[in-house]
Amino acid sequence: MRFKRVGWGLLPLLAASSAWAGDKGYSVLGDWPVKYVSDSGIEAGLKGNLSYDYVDFDRTGFADDDAWRRQELNAYVRKPGVFELTLGYDFRNEVWLDNFFRFSGAGGDLRVGQFKSPVGYEESAVGTTATTFMERALPVTAFYAGRRLGVDWTYDKVPRWYFNLAVQAGGDLLGDNKGRTLGGRVVFNPIKDDAQVLHLGVAMSNEKRDDDSLRVQVRPEAFLTPRRLVDSGALKQVEGIDRLGLEAIWQRGPLLLQSEYLRLRAQRAGAPDYSADGYYAAAAWMLTGEKRSYKGAAFGNAVPAREWGALELALRYSRVDLDDPGTALGGRQSDWTVGANWYLGQHFKLQFNYVWTDARRRGVELDPDIAQVRAQIYF
Structure with a gap:
């Protein structure tokens, strides 16, 4: 079975864990030496995500498959609290990732380059290495606007608050998605301590595309299939696209509850406006007791407390409605x-x-059941 290729592919690396340990104590399952820090505090390093997937459908018309999902590599140079230069590329999907220069000071962070648009917490705020599920929820995938070139400002020096405002224009580094986007995200933490975190966020954006068009479509939550099960079709005469996202997340110890509502509205000239929306609700439980990190108004991966690792169970319901009679x-x-x-x-x-x-x-009606597995290396 192709499932075996994914799981067994990690065994040689795991077997080498005890052998690969230098004077600094690095090991395959522990910390990795992927950055260098100078005496002046300047860091230079690499970040990566190698994910290999296998998917099995129980319906004809959907092809089972196994392939690389991501081959991401990012290089950075930074001095925390002063500046950061990041360059990233996904070799599997042949797309440029975050590529920007950021200056940090008392007035917040100013970033110039290509980065994610602000609406859609699972895409805009959470990195690909820290997703609870293999794919983002339906409405996030359907409405997320992708990366754009632009400038944004982030401020998190007011206790319990996080602010982000962005102006993006000119498309992206591949020459696609030409237009202008204005957006922002605000997060409030009424509770934030070592025991628990309550995250309440709202994000909004307005996009004006040069080609005055829009198409909203989404795969099932298995991206190795090219099939889209729901699809608005091509919409023309689109003067503006408004997006709204509402986020509510609570973590207490090993329990994480997460939900998000997303709405899209296309303003059209000489034609009826188009609206669509969706939501999801999810729960995750770390059976081994760990909790996720929380930084920059987003939750990251859990770090195992035991040598053999950490285990997590999760459940999610997601829904998207692209019908507008x-x-x-x-x-x-x-x-x-x-x-x-x-x-x-x-x-x-x-x-x-x-x-x-x-x-x-x-x-x-289409109702495939999907089984999928992923082996991921991230650093």
Whole structure:
């Protein structure tokens, strides 16, 4: 079975854990020497994400597959609290990632370059190495605007508050998505201590595309298939695209509860406006007692407290509604996902997801069940 290729591919690395340990105590399952720090405090290093997936569908018309999902590599030079230069590329998907220069001072952080647009917590705030599930929830994937060139300002020096404002224009580094986007995100933490974190956020953006068009579509929560089960079709005469995101997340010890509501509205000239929305709710439990880190108004990975790693179970319901009678019948889709994660040290993760999909569009129903597994190396 192709499942074996994914899981067994990690064994040689794990077996080498005891052999690869230098004078500084580095090991395969422990810390890795992927950065250098000068006497003046300047850091230079690498960050990466290598993820290999296998997916199995229980319905004809969907092809089982195994392939690289991501091959991301980022290089950076920074002095914390002063500046940062980051360059990133995904060799699997052939796209430029975050590429920017950031200056930090008493007035906050000013960033210039290509970076993520602000609406859609799971995409805009959470890195690809720290996702609880293998894929983002349906509405996030459907409405997220991607990366753009621009400038933004972040301020987190007011206790319990996080502010981000962005002006993005000119498309992206691949020459796509030309237009202008204005956006922002505000997060409030009414509770934030060692025991628990309560995260309440709102994000908004307005986009004006040069080609005056929009198409909203989404795969099931398994990205090795190219099929989109719901699709608004091409919308023309679009003067502006408004996005809204509402975030509510609570972590107490090993328990994480997360939800998000997203809405999109396309303002059109000489044609009816188009609206679509969606939401998800998820719960995750670290069976081994660890909790996720929280920094920059986002949750990261858990660091195992035991040599053999940490275990996590998760459940999510997500739904997206692309139907707007009189404008576009894009369809409705809902997914239930159960997941299990095994964190092997600080740089390896095995993920398993089982997804029950229910999609309806223009009288046609598709309901594939999906089993998928991922082997991930991140640093």
